[in-house]
Amino acid sequence: MPSFTFNPEQWLIPDWPAPTNIRAGTSLRHGGVSLPPYASLNLGDHVGDDPAAVAENRQRLKLPSEPVWLEQTHSPRIINAAHCTDGQNKADGSYSTQANIICAVLTADCLPLLICNKQGTQVAAVHAGWRGLASGIIEAAIEKFTDSHRELLIWLGPAIGPDNYEVGNDLRQIFMAHDPAANAAFTAQKETWHMDIYHLARQRLQTLGITAIYGGNHCSYREQEHFYSYRRDGVTGRMASLIWREQK
DSSP: OOOOOOOTTTEEOOOSOOOTTEEEEEEOSOSSOOOTTSOSOOOOSSSSOOHHHHHHHHHHTOOSSOOBOOBOOSSSOOEEGGGOOTTOOBOSEEEEOSTTOOEEEEESSSEEEEEEETTSSOEEEEEEOHHHHHHTHHHHHHHTOOSOGGGEEEEEOOOOOTTTOEEOHHHHHHHHHHOGGGGGGEEEOSSSEEEOHHHHHHHHHHHTTOOOEEEOOOOTTTOTTTOOOHHHHSSOOOEEEEEEEOOO
């Protein structure tokens, strides 16, 4: 079977040194059939869009198999995508060691993380909003890998950037209670703070001894042409961040 090739008009492809059998990407918002405010490649079936449009959008991805879609709950729960069944998919991340099992998360400002090992034998997709990040979803995902942490590669997909992520001091205190160094991810405004979710994720990963961290250079809020943003638009669609391993 030939290797799957992403359509560059539909996908943001990670710039990372993943093994050749790893396929990964985040969908862009154009190339689908959804009408405003979901225009146009909305892949979320829980945001009020026409279910027929969402189904057509998912078909247009032309993936080699159906992704394992999760019912995301802003939790630290990670499940084995190969064992995911209807009613058992409440989680905010999945992993797999089996070939051609597509791990997927949906976002529209929250941080998607895609993870693989350097051997190309295991992958994971993680949805890290601030709740999941604060409650340890990154740590939970890394625990699913048996490899040394030095053997892992991380890609940080498009999330809301620090210039547009305004939060209260209560949220800052939550992260600083876990690690006072988290203060570096917050920039004071008049009465609020700007939070850098990319910085917080990198801190958590580096604390685990992971240094091969890529991505983290987009802003879903600012880059309206390419990405959905819940903070910007309220009613909006969702991008999918996917990863799987092809059989070597």
